[in-house]
Amino acid sequence: MSRTEGKTVDIPSIWSAEGRVLAQASRWGLTGVIYGLLTLCVIYPLAMIFLAAFTEDGIVAAINEIVSSDRVLVALWNTLLTSVIGVIIAGVLGVSLAWLVGRTNMPFKRVLDPLNLIPFYLSSVVGAICWQILASPRSGLLNVWLQPLLGPGFFNIYTVWGIGFVLGIYYSPYVYLFTLGSLQSMDASLEEASRASGASTLQTASRITLPLSSPAILSAWLLVFVSCMGIFGVPIILGLPGRVNTLSTLMYSYINDYPANFSVTAVIGTFLFVVTLALTIVQMRVLSKRRFTTITGKGYKPRTVDLGKWRFAALGANLLYLVLVVGPLVALLLVSLQDIWTGAFDLARLTLRNYEIVLFEDMTAKRGLSNSLIIATLGATIATVVCLLLSLVMQRTRLPLREGIYPFSMVPVAIPGVVLGVGYLIAVVGTPLYGTLWVIMIAYIINYLPTGVRNIDSLVQSISHELDESARTSGASWGKAMTSIIFPICIPGLVSAWILMFVTFIREVSASMMLFTYGTETMSIALIRITETSPWGVAAAFGVLQTVLLLGCVAILRLIPVGQAKN
Amino acid sequence: MLQEVVSSSKAVAQKTSAKAKAVSVDVRGLVKRYGSVVGVAGVDFHLEAGKTATLLGPSGCGKTTTLRCIAGLEIPNEGRIGFGDRTVYDSQTGIVMEPEQRNIGMVFQSYAIWPHMTVAGNVGYPLKVRKAPKGEIAERVNEILTLVGLSEMETRPASNLSGGQQQRVALARALVHQPRIVLFDEPLSNLDANLRERMRAELLLLQAELGFTAIYVTHDQEEAMALSDKVVVMNKGEVEQTGNPIEVFQDPATLFAARFLGCSNTLSGEVAETFRESSVLVDIGSGVRIKGNWQRGDSPRVGDVVEVAFRPQVVSLDARNGHNPEALTGQVITAAFLGHSIDYTIKVGELIVRAETSPDIFITAGSSAEIVVPERHVYVYRSEDTVRSQV
Numbered sequence: 034m035s036r037t038e039g040k041t042v043d044i045p046s047i048w049s050a051e052g053r054v055l056a057q058a059s060r061w062g063l064t065g066v067i068y069g070l071l072t073l074c075v076i077y078p079l080a081m082i083f084l085a086a087f088t089e090d091g092i093v094a095a096i097n098e099i100v101s102s103d104r105v106l107v108a109l110w111n112t113l114l115t116s117v118i119g120v121i122i123a124g125v126l127g128v129s130l131a132w133l134v135g136r137t138n139m140p141f142k143r144v145l146d147p148l149n150l151i152p153f154y155l156s157s158v159v160g161a162i163c164w165q166i167l168a169s170p171r172s173g174l175l176n177v178w179l180q181p182l183l184g185p186g187f188f189n190i191y192t193v194w195g196i197g198f199v200l201g202i203y204y205s206p207y208v209y210l211f212t213l214g215s216l217q218s219m220d221a222s223l224e225e226a227s228r229a230s231g232a233s234t235l236q237t238a239s240r241i242t243l244p245l246s247s248p249a250i251l252s253a254w255l256l257v258f259v260s261c262m263g264i265f266g267v268p269i270i271l272g273l274p275g276r277v278n279t280l281s282t283l284m285y286s287y288i289n290d291y292p293a294n295f296s297v298t299a300v301i302g303t304f305l306f307v308v309t310l311a312l313t314i315v316q317m318r319v320l321s322k323r324r325f326t327t328i329t330g331k332g333y334k335p336r337t338v339d340l341g342k343w344r345f346a347a348l349g350a351n352l353l354y355l356v357l358v359v360g361p362l363v364a365l366l367l368v369s370l371q372d373i374w375t376g377a378f379d380l381a382r383l384t385l386r387n388y389e390i391v392l393f394e395d396m397t398a399k400r401g402l403s404n405s406l407i408i409a410t411l412g413a414t415i416a417t418v419v420c421l422l423l424s425l426v427m428q429r430t431r432l433p434l435r436e437g438i439y440p441f442s443m444v445p446v447a448i449p450g451v452v453l454g455v456g457y458l459i460a461v462v463g464t465p466l467y468g469t470l471w472v473i474m475i476a477y478i479i480n481y482l483p484t485g486v487r488n489i490d491s492l493v494q495s496i497s498h499e500l501d502e503s504a505r506t507s508g509a510s511w512g513k514a515m516t517s518i519i520f521p522i523c524i525p526g527l528v529s530a531w532i533l534m535f536v537t538f539i540r541e542v543s544a545s546m547m548l549f550t551y552g553t554e555t556m557s558i559a560l561i562r563i564t565e566t567s568p569w570g571v572a573a574a575f576g577v578l579q580t581v582l583l584l585g586c587v588a589i590l591r592l593i594p595v596g597q598a599k600n
Numbered sequence: 601m602l603q604e605v606v607s608s609s610k611a612v613a614q615k616t617s618a619k620a621k622a623v624s625v626d627v628r629g630l631v632k633r634y635g636s637v638v639g640v641a642g643v644d645f646h647l648e649a650g651k652t653a654t655l656l657g658p659s660g661c662g663k664t665t666t667l668r669c670i671a672g673l674e675i676p677n678e679g680r681i682g683f684g685d686r687t688v689y690d691s692q693t694g695i696v697m698e699p700e701q702r703n704i705g706m707v708f709q710s711y712a713i714w715p716h717m718t719v720a721g722n723v724g725y726p727l728k729v730r731k732a733p734k735g736e737i738a739e740r741v742n743e744i745l746t747l748v749g750l751s752e753m754e755t756r757p758a759s760n761l762s763g764g765q766q767q768r769v770a771l772a773r774a775l776v777h778q779p780r781i782v783l784f785d786e787p788l789s790n791l792d793a794n795l796r797e798r799m800r801a802e803l804l805l806l807q808a809e810l811g812f813t814a815i816y817v818t819h820d821q822e823e824a825m826a827l828s829d830k831v832v833v834m835n836k837g838e839v840e841q842t843g844n845p846i847e848v849f850q851d852p853a854t855l856f857a858a859r860f861l862g863c864s865n866t867l868s869g870e871v872a873e874t875f876r877e878s879s880v881l882v883d884i885g886s887g888v889r890i891k892g893n894w895q896r897g898d899s900p901r902v903g904d905v906v907e908v909a910f911r912p913q914v915v916s917l918d919a920r921n922g923h924n925p926e927a928l929t930g931q932v933i934t935a936a937f938l939g940h941s942i943d944y945t946i947k948v949g950e951l952i953v954r955a956e957t958s959p960d961i962f963i964t965a966g967s968s969a970e971i972v973v974p975e976r977h978v979y980v981y982r983s984e985d986t987v988r989s990q991v
Contacts (some may be wrong), residue, residue: 431675499712503675505699506706506783508771509725517725521716 041192059582064434066425071441074479078456079306079448085459091296095282098297105301107135107225108283115197115268116261122201123257127208128243128250130351135216136242137338139347146213147591149351151358153206154587156540157199158266158557162192163361164199164367165270166573173546174364177376191275196268200261202357203522207260208253215249216242234338248319255316259309263449269561280305283450285546288458295459302452310447331520341419369573387574395567398575400552401559404470408555410475419478420485421523424493425515429501440488446483450543453480458547468550476544481537485530493519525593532590536583602661613633622650623684623780625670630664630679639665640676641837647830649684649780652807652814654824657834658860663817664785666834670815671706671774671783672699700729705774705782705812709789711766713758719745720754722769722866726777744772745804764795771803775810782807784816788823798824821861825849853896855907855981863909863979865953871904871980880980882908886949888928892978905983914977915955917944918970919963927970947969 099105168188227237268279287294372384391398466472504514542557564572625647632640641660647653657664668674681689688697727737748768772788788796825845833840841853852858869884878894944955
């Protein structure tokens, strides 16, 4: 440490004035790289959609198409209808289950809580196939079984109602999570004060508890509505047989027309983007008001509402929900074990042949599985690293303009998967990236970027600054402090984040549907293809395979200790 | 415990160190702004090698920011920071040393013990990043842990230590690489009262043995007095007073310093009469006059608006009336028995005075009493707004 500054130093030390200029320049360089990459991956595809939609020809062609046939308007109507039905079902299910688990003495609620989340981790495409097996008008199990009672074809899943119903079941965990979170963070004394003022349990629930949770609930409803509007997998499976198009499936069929009609697709995509953007802004506004009603960690346990005899009815209701979730999966499993589906399970026809087909023979299935494993493994790893680096830059450096990175990385929240897929398609068509797995992977990563950055950013934020500052004052460089202190403490959280991304990428449909070509089918795409071309048994086996894969990930996820090492 | 630490620390210090050569710390014109908010507004102080300074002030006064600038955790906007003859920061020449290049030790308020490492892993870290050989690391970790009274705790995971143990680990980690300067950010504020007093004594012993230069940040005046050779009283990002503990306590330079150092009686008035030296008589309304010492600034004139400050402990009370012609007469409003003292609120005319006396005589609320405030303990300042306009 015999450093003397200034006098006889020839080479500019990076601590000298000249060195600082260099250091400053390299910092701006890094800022430029980050913003440049985000612009390229987020803004450029969006801009390509706008360009395709708003060129003169595009607009004229789109107006012609909309005026000359009612396909677009019908699809718009269907989209709104399925989304509204989905929100109502998910909203009622989610809020009531959350209240039962979070505020009442319903039996077994601790066991039921994680089970209520099952659809959250599963693929809604598989869910749609299950319900197809149960409620298709001619050969659906329910229709076959209940024919003596209700007559033929009583249930028809191939309708707007069917699509909305499946969406409702699969999105109820979102409402459930938001509501439960709000209930659990609510100051119990607010409800106790209501009871002390003479209100009954039900009056308290309806006048105090639910109104105080309403921002969270409303925000969840908006989120579900927006997701339903952009969803692709469920309407493509259940809409196709009954010719029920939604905007997303209509976009797909325009892309697959010959020649592909990019302009109408782009106009629909722009519309979906604008609606999603507007509702997402409303949702964030609503959510930001939630601060009023929550109180942090006073450790009060809210008093549970005594339901009396009704608690068994509540248990029954919750179990019924689980039957609606798990029952169809059982049907799927049964179908997958039969060589020919006759509408009833026949022990004599028990076989593993379908699994043999999807694992070893069917090329589409094999490609789908291996492609998805590659994309999900690599993509989740890259996304985790990217999100971690962005979070570290935002929170642990003095990089210029770092405050802008977070809002920038949130932009994809407003881009539905189909729209992102179309944007990437228009952006890469004619380049060597077209038809590669890499473009699908990048689209996945960008699609998941907001969630990933939010999760990992809050993970890094929860680590006290003093932990890495003490490393610096102990003599560690920035990089050493990050790798030896922050990174090891983050590992459990990063593993959870990785698994969640892996799960999301394994089951992704929307963006892949726009971007896949022959040879780059992902698992969900392969599943949809198989339902179109192969017997139900094969599709069911592939669906079971995906479900087992996803549930396996969830099981691992639940084994990871959460919230440790926060200091 | 204390005895153990004393003897063991002596032994270890003799064995290992070649006392690290301490260096002085020099802070000049330090300014740190956060956008338009000024956190530190031109702080100057100089601390001789091997001595201890305390930055004392209320929360938000800029003391922690100053310490973090010295550590290199914050980059100031203006000023110069020197360690001995080494410049670690200078806004004019653009020198900004990273924290790891300053060769300091620092104890954080939260202790910042790394939960994913063992005690030895935490303490040995500064040596490890300096690429010391493994054997030497183990040896020195062992020595320093003995020194702070945590011997044989090396393999314990750091995540389940008591507050006191965490404090010692943090201390050991800040000292293990024999830094010349050790910075302490409210190191004792998270400990309970008993432990705090013991750790205070141990810190003094450790410093005497290892001979580093120390800078503490605290809001506790007693802690500041006990630990340091030099107290820097800070307020709103500026230094109000610098001096040794006795000076600062007995001769607070500003009204703020007086208030912060325990003068909870502050009364406004006008100068009624001036005497030679710095003695003044102040009229504090309702016909009450009190004699005190003019503290700083131009000489007072009759009619100047001033503030009078004194500690409750210097007030003496007498239940008898007409006993002392110099005394003020008042009425006891509340009297609270605190064990080692009695806390009184007394109404003198329209004014409220607090007094804290020995518990020998208890005057009940409602009775009248005579109050004497010795002149040498009464500090008189020019009123705040006038002072400000002069500066």
